[in-house]
Amino acid sequence: MGFARTCSVALVGVEGVVVEVQADLEPGLAAFTLVGLPDKSLSESRDRVRAAIVNSGETWPQKKLTVGLSPASVPKSGSGFDLGVACAVLAANERIAPRAIADLMMIGELGLDGRVRPVRGVLPAVLAAADAGYRHVVVPERTAAEASLVPGVSVLGIRTLRQLVAILNDETVPEEEEDRDEGRPDPLFAGLAVPGAGMGTGVSGREVVPDLADVAGQHTARRALEISAAGGHHLYLKGPPGAGKTMLAERLAGLLPRLTAQESLEVTAVHSVAGILPPGKPLIDTPPYCAPHHSATMPSIIGGGSGLPRPGAVSLAHRGVLFLDEAPEFSGRVLDAMRQPLESGHVVVARSAGVMRLPARFLLALAANPCPCGRYSLLGLGCDCSPAAVRRYQARLSGPLLDRVDLRVQVEAVTRTELIEGASGAEPSARVADRVRLARERAAVRYAETPWRTNSEVPGHELRTRWQVGPAGLREAERDMERGLLTARGLDRVLRVAWTIADLAGVERPGPREMAEALQLRTGVARGVPAVVGGS
Structure with a gap:
C-alpha cells in the first residue's frame, strides 16, 4: 500500500482554485481510476501519465491505483494536472519520497516521451498558489519566466519528468536535449491573435506605435x-x-x-x-x-x-x-x-x-x-x-x-x-500622452480615498452630491434634458466628461466652458464655446 499527495491548480476563468492531487495504491487487479470531476482532456491524462512514466525509465505500479482531485465539486479542465498526477503516482510507488512533493505546487502537461509541455494560465495558477501560501512551484521550463512574475514564490522550470525525479531524489540531473520547438512560436500561442491593426505586433504591446x-x-x-x-x-x-x-x-x-x-x-x-x-x-x-x-x-x-x-x-x-x-x-x-x-x-x-x-x-x-x-x-x-x-x-x-x-x-x-x-x-x-498622464494624476488625487481611478468610473450620484458642478454649468444640461437631447444616464456621462476636461485644463472644478464642451461632444450640438485644440 502507498499514499502520496501534491497540489495543482484548476482555473475557472482567470481565477485559480488550489486542487490537492492524491494517489493511493492498494493490492488488487491493476487498474487506474481518476476521480474528482475531470473533463475529457483530463481523463485522457491517465494514458499520458502512464506512457510518460514508463518512457522516463520508471516502473508502472501493477496494483489498483486511484487518483483523486480534491475538492471534487470544482470543475477541472485541461492537461495541466499531468505533472502533479505523475509525481503523486511515483511517490505512492515509493520512487519519490512523499514528503518531497507534499508542499509543492505542480503545473504542466506531459508528453508521451516524458517531456513537460507548456500549458495555458500559468500566471493566474501561480498567483492562486501564492495566495494559498505555497512558496515552491514546478512549471514547464518555457513558462518559468511567466511564473517568476509572482513575488515570493520560488519557481523551478523543468524540461522532462526524468529531470524532476532526479532533482527530488537529490540525484545527478541528466542532461536533456533542447526541445526541437525551442525558439519557435509554440502552436499553443499561435491560435488566437489580437490584431494590431497595422502596428506589427501581437497582444503584449506595440513595437511600432502609430503616432x-x-x-x-x-x-x-x-x-x-x-x-x-x-x-x-x-x-x-x-x-x-x-x-x-x-x-x-x-x-x-x-x-x-x-x-x-x-x-x-x-x-x-x-x-x-x-x-x-x-x-x-x-x-x-x-x-x-x-x-x-x-x-x-x-x-x-x-x-x-x-x-x-x-x-x-x-x-x-x-x-x-x-x-x-x-x-x-x-x-x-x-x-x-x-x-x-x-x-x-x-x-x-x-x-x-x-x-x-x-x-x-x-x-x-x-x-x-x-x-x-x-x-x-x-x-x-x-x-x-x-x-x-x-x-x-x-x-x-x-x-x-x-x-x-x-x-x-x-x-x-x-x-x-x-x-x-x-x-x-x-x-x-507623446505630447498628448503627457497631458493625459497629468490629467489622470489630478483625478487620482481627487479619488485617492475611493475605489475609482478615472472619471468614467465614478457613479453619477457621487458627481451630483460629492463633486458637484456649479449651477451656471448645469443650466445648459437642464435645457437639453427638457428638449429630450439628454437622458439621466447621459447627464451623468456629461458630468464625467466635464471633470476630465477640467483635469486637462488644470482647473479645480468644471465650469460653463467645460460643461459646454462636454455637451457638444455628447449631443453634437454646437454651444458657442470653442473646443480646446492641442491643449491650448
Whole structure:
C-alpha cells in the first residue's frame, strides 16, 4: 500500500482554485481510476501519465491505483494536472519520497516521451498558489519566466519528468536535449491573435506605435481622443470612408499611460489563460489594443466556447482599447451583449461546465459610416441609399448602447490643404500622452480615498452630491434634458466628461466652458464655446 499527495491548480476563468492531487495504491487487479470531476482532456491524462512514466525509465505500479482531485465539486479542465498526477503516482510507488512533493505546487502537461509541455494560465495558477501560501512551484521550463512574475514564490522550470525525479531524489540531473520547438512560436500561442491593426505586433504591446502626428486635420476628433484617454470615456467616430476614423482609433491606445504593476499582472493573466502570451515576453506592460473583425461571433467577443468558457475580445482588451470598426456590421446580439461589461467592467459567462467571471474594463472605440454606401454626408457625391436604408443602418447601433458612449464625434473628410500641409505641424502622441498622464494624476488625487481611478468610473450620484458642478454649468444640461437631447444616464456621462476636461485644463472644478464642451461632444450640438485644440 502507498499514499502520496501534491497540489495543482484548476482555473475557472482567470481565477485559480488550489486542487490537492492524491494517489493511493492498494493490492488488487491493476487498474487506474481518476476521480474528482475531470473533463475529457483530463481523463485522457491517465494514458499520458502512464506512457510518460514508463518512457522516463520508471516502473508502472501493477496494483489498483486511484487518483483523486480534491475538492471534487470544482470543475477541472485541461492537461495541466499531468505533472502533479505523475509525481503523486511515483511517490505512492515509493520512487519519490512523499514528503518531497507534499508542499509543492505542480503545473504542466506531459508528453508521451516524458517531456513537460507548456500549458495555458500559468500566471493566474501561480498567483492562486501564492495566495494559498505555497512558496515552491514546478512549471514547464518555457513558462518559468511567466511564473517568476509572482513575488515570493520560488519557481523551478523543468524540461522532462526524468529531470524532476532526479532533482527530488537529490540525484545527478541528466542532461536533456533542447526541445526541437525551442525558439519557435509554440502552436499553443499561435491560435488566437489580437490584431494590431497595422502596428506589427501581437497582444503584449506595440513595437511600432502609430503616432497622432501622422493625422492631418481632424482637430475635434483629436481633442476627443485626448479626452477619451484622460478620463477613460468610450468614443464613437462617425463619418464617410477614408475620413480617418480607423487611423484615429489606432492611435488611442498610444495615449494611455503604461500599466501599473497590478494592471500588468491582470492583463497578462487574461492573455495567459487565452493561450496567446508570446514566449519570450512574459509580462504585458502596455495597454492592449484589440480590433476584432465585424464577422466575429458572440463567444469570440464576449467569451465562451465549449466546456469551460475562454476569454473573449472584451477581456483581451482589459485595461486597453477595444476598437469595433464598421460597428453597424457587427451582430446586434454581440453589440447588445457588450452593455454589461461597459457598465460593470467585467463579464459573466455561464456554460454547463461552470460560470466564469472575467475582467473587462476596456475603453470602447466605435467607428461607423453614416449609411451603407458611406456617402450620405458627402455633398455632391451622390448617396445611393434610400432614407429607409439609412435609418435601418444607423439603427443597428441601439440607443441603449450609444447611451453608454460618452463622446460622439462627426469625422469629416480632410480638405486638400489639410492633407498636404496639416500633418507637418500636427502634435505628436507623446505630447498628448503627457497631458493625459497629468490629467489622470489630478483625478487620482481627487479619488485617492475611493475605489475609482478615472472619471468614467465614478457613479453619477457621487458627481451630483460629492463633486458637484456649479449651477451656471448645469443650466445648459437642464435645457437639453427638457428638449429630450439628454437622458439621466447621459447627464451623468456629461458630468464625467466635464471633470476630465477640467483635469486637462488644470482647473479645480468644471465650469460653463467645460460643461459646454462636454455637451457638444455628447449631443453634437454646437454651444458657442470653442473646443480646446492641442491643449491650448
